[in-house]
Amino acid sequence: MKSYREELWFNIEKRRDYVNITSQVQKAIEKSGIREGLCLVNAMHITASVYINDAESGLIQDYDDWLEQLAPHSPVEHYRHNLTGEDNGDAHLKRQVMGREVVVAVTKGELDFGPWEQIFYAEFDGRRRKRVLVKIIGE
């Protein structure tokens, strides 16, 4: 069994944004030399998500509006977490809806994906350096 580890770094300029990282994950698979296995891609921070869905700008705006409706940023006093001096209580909730991680199959050295599957990094509390972990195991 082989294993491979790589970190992807982000410094998102806005509080919230959505970045397609599919090609970066595919490159990690190629570097790993693994042909058959599983690839874990997870946010290493607890106010960000990794999820799989469509690379369509209207949908991304729909997600952002919907998450803001489910867990609004303001008023920041609404969240007990913000009593710690943070203002990112909403980001911890949004991240649970979108998820921490995806696990994807590696088949013949490639992401084993349906026609529209794309991997996204979703930032809910940006404007600082944050990381995604890619861990691949297989043969």
Added chain:
Amino acid sequence: MKSYREELWFNIEKRRDYVNITSQVQKAIEKSGIREGLCLVNAMHITASVYINDAESGLIQDYDDWLEQLAPHSPVEHYRHNLTGEDNGDAHLKRQVMGREVVVAVTKGELDFGPWEQIFYAEFDGRRRKRVLVKIIGE
């Protein structure tokens, strides 16, 4: 390390439906010959989910009502995604609540499950052929 891959195909007649696929996944594990490992089961389409919960018809109706409340299908103009000509904006949101995939342990050649765990395929934009991927790695 062994690996095994299988696709399950669905053509759900309704827009939304929930199908118990536990026995199909167990059969894939048997075909794989893998006794100890991990089994990934994921929707290959971005308007469908794979999740684990109870095979109880009242609960399934509760899920359907709740998802429709969290992300209603109508009015379709509510979703920017539907400006592309689609009417499935809601389906992309419902899928995020229920999740894309499950990862299950394989122990002694079987799904390593608690007493009520059952694997479901949840369709949120049916009436066409769609796939689920089963990928198993182990020994």
Added chain:
Amino acid sequence: MKSYREELWFNIEKRRDYVNITSQVQKAIEKSGIREGLCLVNAMHITASVYINDAESGLIQDYDDWLEQLAPHSPVEHYRHNLTGEDNGDAHLKRQVMGREVVVAVTKGELDFGPWEQIFYAEFDGRRRKRVLVKIIGE
């Protein structure tokens, strides 16, 4: 390839509670002797979650309030599932928001975590014995 399996047992006194299980999972990794691989941690019951987020008491209260708002416990007649005689319909919905499982990377024999990642068991229908499965594969 090695594999390791362990069950963690809980008997939560309240209906809902949130328990940090990070050190128990780290101990399982040490017992496994696995240095590089993947570790699955999943609730074996369908009214509980395993998730990764911050060990901050204000945030945990925010999660609990938010889940109760998204899927209120009362009135219990609101859920068709409760026609079976159960009163835990809400718990099945809350569990879908927070998720069944996490998959974490094992690197150099340790949980490969960002600075604030902690693994929690979330109970939504307690006051009885329930289990979490830890399954680790790797080398």
